[in-house]
Amino acid sequence: MNIRLKFLGGARSVTGSKYLLEIGSRKILIDCGLFQGHKDLRLRNWDALPVDANTIDTIILTHAHIDHSGYLPKIVKEGFHGIIHCTTATAGLLEIMLMDAAKLQEEEAGFAKKKGYSRHENPLPLFDTSDAEAALALIKGHHYKHTIEVAEGVSATFFNAGHILGSAIVVLEIQGKSQTKKIVFSGDLGRYDRPILQNPEVISEADILLVESTYGDRVNENEGMEDRFAELINQALERDGCLLIPAFAVGRTQLLLHYFKTFMEARKIPEVPIYVDSPMAISTTALYQQYPEYHKLSKKELSAPSIFDYPHIKYYRSQEASVSLNSLEKNAIIISASGMCTGGRILHHMYHRLPKRNDTLLFVGYQAEGTRGRRILNGEPTIRIFGIDVPVRCHIEHLDGLSAHADKNELLKWLRNFQQPPKMTFITHGEETCALSFSDTIKNELGWSNVYIPEYLESFELFAGV
Structure with a gap:
């Protein structure tokens, strides 16, 4: 054989x-x-x-x-x-x-x-x-x-x-x-x-x-990563704009929510609304209760209210709710998928926010060659979304430590x-x-x-x- x-x-x-x-x-x-x-x-x-x-x-x-x-x-x-x-x-x-x-x-x-x-x-x-x-x-x-x-x-x-x-x-x-x-x-x-x-x-x-x-x-950022993350959040909010984070619905979004809750409770960042605009991420978050043997969160952390049910976290499923986020001008954090900006609701948010000089786009995961995320990180001045060349004027940040x-x-x-x-x-x-x-x-x-x-x-x- x-x-x-x-x-x-x-x-x-x-x-x-x-x-x-x-x-x-x-x-x-x-x-x-x-x-x-x-x-x-x-x-x-x-x-x-x-x-x-x-x-x-x-x-x-x-x-x-x-x-x-x-x-x-x-x-x-x-x-x-x-x-x-x-x-x-x-x-x-x-x-x-x-x-x-x-x-x-x-x-x-x-x-x-x-x-x-x-x-x-x-x-x-x-x-x-x-x-x-x-x-x-x-x-x-x-x-x-x-x-x-x-x-x-x-x-x-x-x-x-x-x-x-x-x-x-x-x-x-x-x-x-x-x-x-x-x-x-x-x-x-x-x-x-x-x-x-x-x-x-x-x-x-x-x-x-x-x-x-x-x-x-x-080698990814490890030493001081949490302080650096909190610093990036504060800088984004101090610009009087919104912070947009493309994040994988599975794993990355849940880790982000853990850190946001931890930072707010420790008063490292201000208490601002966090919008999770990804139906898949919302459904995925519920699976952590269904499969407790696959992670190390305790029953207490998952019981109501769980670490994912922090009062400042808003979960948006409908298309109408997603579109309503376009009217936000400042003091808000928006998490949406996909993590490499290849599709999904993140494209609509990027279409509206890339041209805004006060907004910040923060990458917290790997961006493969050829993806919109990698092209933005490489400094391309415009990004094609829905057949239209959108100017990149917002602040671009990248944090490897959350990978x-x-x-x-x-x-x-x-x-x-x-x-x-x-x-x-x-x-x-x-x-x-x-x-x-x-x-x-x-x-x-x-x-x-x-x-x-x-x-x-x-x-x-x-x-x-x-």
Whole structure:
């Protein structure tokens, strides 16, 4: 039995994670994400999958972020009909996120047709709500550390990755004729000693390892991060404007609310209204009560009123309520998705607030190459939104310390748990410069030699005649 690995995404980029494992005649796909960022990456979403979807036996997800799960409705549309395995909390998140992603696809196609800024006469969504519903029907959730058989002779175990609610390190064990091989997929690794989530769990051995490298070339702000965050908030409010924060609905928004409550109670920042304008973020916040085993918040912190029910936090679901925020001139904080400004309600807020000199746009998460967020951080004077070039006149700020991704030192801390180097280590889910830098770091600091940075669609033979 031969075992091969093909990289259908997440190779020299931070999006579109898809890793096809071929074990003899069986095919297992680990992660099933959408490409985001540069146009040439996004166009891959519209291409036919490089493998017949109908031939894939099962899919295993590390977590619910769209760059790891958002292609599920499309792959089901293309013919996949097997089981989709993930943690129970990821399953809960996917019920929210896939439907939201489908509605966004439908709304953006409809808006493009109405405004006439698509080059297609009748722009269509990549997938629709019926495709999302079909994908959700195939999902099966599992608890951490509960080993399941995903194919004949192949078992999977999920371990806490500490990245978002339900995020997992996936450990596959493949039973051959005379030996067992272990393949570890890090997924996205979280940070250490964070307020809400547990640390990434220790994995000590692997024959083959895939490790992410989103922040593989840098160390995030840690020392004094909270003081710096409070300072940025105060500076924004002192400008007599509003503070707009693009934030991922899953994980980042909840962490922000924790800090806002903490800062206000400590009188580090003024008591101003905080508007959470993201229906998905609101629904996601409720899941923390439903899945208490996936975080370290206490029952007291989650009981009414919970840390997410602070009197100054206003949750806005309706479109009408969202539009009403355009009239706010000062002394308000608005949190909206998506975190990289690729779609969703944040675009409407940016359309209205980027030209305002007193307003502040604060980035608190990773901005992939080619996204609006990265282009703004790079200093572009105008940003195209809804087919219109919007001038960027507001204040732009960036805070790395709130990222849910492990930085270079934290990735190394996790890797040092391995008792011996894997036979092969693949650097994934990182822009090329980050992956190259992290590969050098692993070789120099850990002394590992067989480290690879795969290309898109590149295949590797992991084992022959197992």
